[in-house]
Amino acid sequence: MDNILIAVNAVVPFLCYILFGYFVRVAGVVDEPFMRRMNQMVFRVFFPIMMFYNLYHHASQITPDKKMILVSVISVLLTILAAFLIVPRIVKENAKRGVIIQAIYRSNFVLFALPLSTNIFGDSGAAIASAMIAIIIPIYNIFAIMILEYFRGDDIRVLPLLKRVLSNPMIFGALVGLVFVVLGIPLPACIEKPIAQFSDLTTPLALFILGSTLHFSSLLDHAKYVIPTLAVKLFVLPACMLLVTLALQFDPVSRFVYLTMFATPVAAASYPMAANMGGDGALAGELVVASTAVSVGTLFLWIFILKSCGWI
Template sequence: MELFFSTLSFTLNVTAPVFILVFLGLLFGKIGLINDEFNRVASRLVFNVTLPTLVFLTLLHTDLTQVFAFDLLAYAALVTLAAFGWLIWHARYIIANEDKGVFVQGSFRGNLGILGLALAANQYGDEGLALTSILLALLIVLYNLLSVVALNLWRDTTDGKGVNWRRIVSDIIKNPLIIAVFIAIPTSLYQVPLPAVVLKVGDYFASMTLPLALLCIGAALDLSALRETSGLALKATAYKLLLLPVPMVFGAWLLGYEGMTLGVLFLVFSCPTAAASYVMARAMGGNAVLAANIVALTTLFGTLTISIGVFALHWFGLS
């Protein structure tokens, strides 16, 4: 019984602060403390400035030789591609073309940039944050490319508007998080000195990132969309939170990964669907209502499934 309560306490310390901030954001949005304009500006600030600063400083202060592993990156990429292939095959049985790509994207594209980093930081500190940041650099590229593929496989192109691959590649290259990672790695490895005042200002920016970002996620949740929740949205939610993360993490365990590495992989793979999937689905002619439902459902149910997963891994001594 003592082990149970100690494990439960550990789990709540990891997941509760993160999801409490998300639901506080939802509450603040409902009562008007956070409006759409504030959310838009704050989200841009987080994405373009504070989050890249957090990632950069975390990698700068971490011994990357201890967390950088090509085999881990290869595993994350391979299982993501395998999951994507399975979802594409499964989507053939969905009747409406506008639903197929949205279902695929919503089932694999996680919110790594905010929730993944926040959960890893809570559980493993700076070392876990560094490992998650490296995985994030790889998966951001992969998620964006695969999302475009999924949304275009069944897209009605009679309007003559093809896929602007040049813009997509440009957006990926100019992504502030990816830039932060690729600048931080050589800076850390070669121990490039930075002025103390720069580091201090950076710390100020970094410290505001996760609380502000989590509040924005909550404020952006549209629970009214849940009134139109479909079986397809529930199925995508099951894939995102259970049916894909469980075999992915189990496969990593079979390969010998354990401790922080296994725990970070679980947090990365089980993150709720990224809100960006709704924006992309709407822009590319997909079912935007379905996309919004998947984002809302995975965020709500993710509080439970991630907590159970963290509890189980800690209970069995795997994380």
């Protein structure tokens, strides 16, 4: 029962944000064109703030051992490479290719790893999860931007692509955060507090907007993409990564944090990125919603398996 509550408490708030946005639109309080403009604002203003603050706030907490860092980075990169090679052979539309690749490798690591790791392992779990967030999230975002740019359909040239990547609002926020960290620039408390609050607001606002632009009828139309993508995302990848942790004899805390990189739902940020960068925004939003709902059961399943086998 405790494991069920952990999974439910981690997932249900996200569903509440999405459903609240959906019913606000259905009630006629806002219209869809307005919410799409809001989506652009979140992508260009709020996500850079969140990227800056996550890097600035978590950089000092990087404490995992080198083996975990190395294995985690290699695992993410290999997952991206495999998806990049396989998905275009199956999916023919460029707008959908980038979205599906992003959904396969990019998890809602920031908002699931911390509460799950803290609930199960306390402060030790929170410390390792925070450290890995600072390392993995920039990799998620950099490759998401590159992949979406690649599948825009234009001729790809290295310098223009690099320029678009570096000018992306999320990368800009991360680079500014890196400058502050490297130079040791402290933020005054009166400035850090509102930045932290804007950062905390980003995901609920993005999910609210996602719900307000969601059409459940199109979810059925996209089922042939959604179902296999989520099967890989929530079952196949976590199973493969669990075998990696067992083969490399990870300790229980590291094993669990590592698994949350692959077993948690599709990142909420993937929706506004896809919608603003030439991807299929509707499909991206449906993957976020469907994976968040399904993960109530799959997260419980993985936690139950790990605890039953004595692996955490």
